[in-house]
Amino acid sequence: MTDGTIITLISVGVTIFFMLGVPVFLVIGWWVVGMSFVLDLPLLNVGAALSDVFTDGFALLAMPLFILTGDLINRSGIARRLSDFAYACLGWIRGGLSMAALGACGLFAAISGSNSATTATIGSMLHPEMVKGGYDERFSAATAAAGGTVGIIIPPSIIFIVYGFLLNLPISDLFVAGIIPGTLMVLAMMAAAFLLSWKNGWGVLIGLSFGRMVKTGIGAWLGFFAIGLVLWGIYTGKFSPTEAAGVTVGFCIIVGFLCLPLYKIMGRNEERPIEQRSYSEMLVVQGFSPIELPSITMRSAQITGILAPLIAVSVVMQQILSVLGAQELIGNFVTSMGGYYAVLFTAMAIVFVCGMVLESLPVTIILAPILAPIAHEVGVEPVQFAVIFLVGASIGFITPPYGLNLYVASGVTGVPYFRLLPYTVPYLVALISVWIIVALVPELSTALLPNR
Incomplete structure (x- = not known):
């Protein structure tokens, strides 16, 4: 043989x-x-490669820290306050609660950096509210799944860390480059949610109340501070993405410990309607006790334990593909397409197809080192291509047959996977539209970069 x-x-x-x-x-x-x-x-090569990833990859230390951040802000109640603020701003519009869910996904993503954490957190919180508000349960679950796609685009982003590590690009530049495209993704999905809700008459409208917006904005101040802390520190160069992750974890732990006793003194204000809470009560979130910290950390460690070995073994897979000549084969195929746009859209098509059957992590680890140099040769700016690549990979989260976010949303809402699929189509159209625009307009990715 x-x-x-x-x-x-x-x-x-x-x-x-x-x-x-x-x-x-x-x-x-x-x-x-x-x-x-x-x-x-030699199998020794496998062990050596796995060891090198964990011992030499300082940037990868940010990954478990941002995963822990997502769990901390969820358990402390900060995530709930962010969603309350989004609903106060958008609840008066037809489909406002679905739009608020998407806005909350964007805010949560700006702290956690994870697509699955974003989908699970916002889905578990707002799916019951949307169903009670007259939305179709399938649409509600699909909304949570679609909203989670921005978890890897809006900074901080776990997958941007991996991409920067593989391609030797400044992770801080990648983070900043994802701000505008991530925001456009949220706005496009909001537009899709509005049109679908308006067509079907979904949602119970609440009155536009400036006072409610102010009160919920005050209630979400800790979330806004955490977002600002990360972006300010990375954008100004005060600390690296890894240091930013550590600072954010420390901030969330301190907030959780300090707020719990105040929350109890104030009579567990989270159980009362927002209108009945005072402004001083809105300043304090639920928090958590030191006894709960080990279980929160263990949950984050379990997720890290799934992702980190996958990164390591995928690096070895990339090396073997190189020996087999697969990278050269794909590279020759893409290069043969011709000029700038032909190469760019061929690369996007490959990412889209692979995203249908693989998670974003192996797609990034296997394809990015092949496609990025080719795109650079035809004139695509490396940071811009990173954003194009990862926006395409994020779309795979709601693209069957794999569609990781669809499985997560199905798990937290109880809606069967296949019943979600028809309601993902409007969101896919919206996201693909943004993806094409980001590919055609480089300034959307590079405008905010320092020294540009």
């Missing part, structure tokens, strides 16, 4: 395992080990 036949059998085998629901880490790991035997590569 020839090596080519064995490679084909191994690849088909792990593909079947993936389709049967075997975790991606194990699928890639089995493929890497099998390829190592076929190509006579």
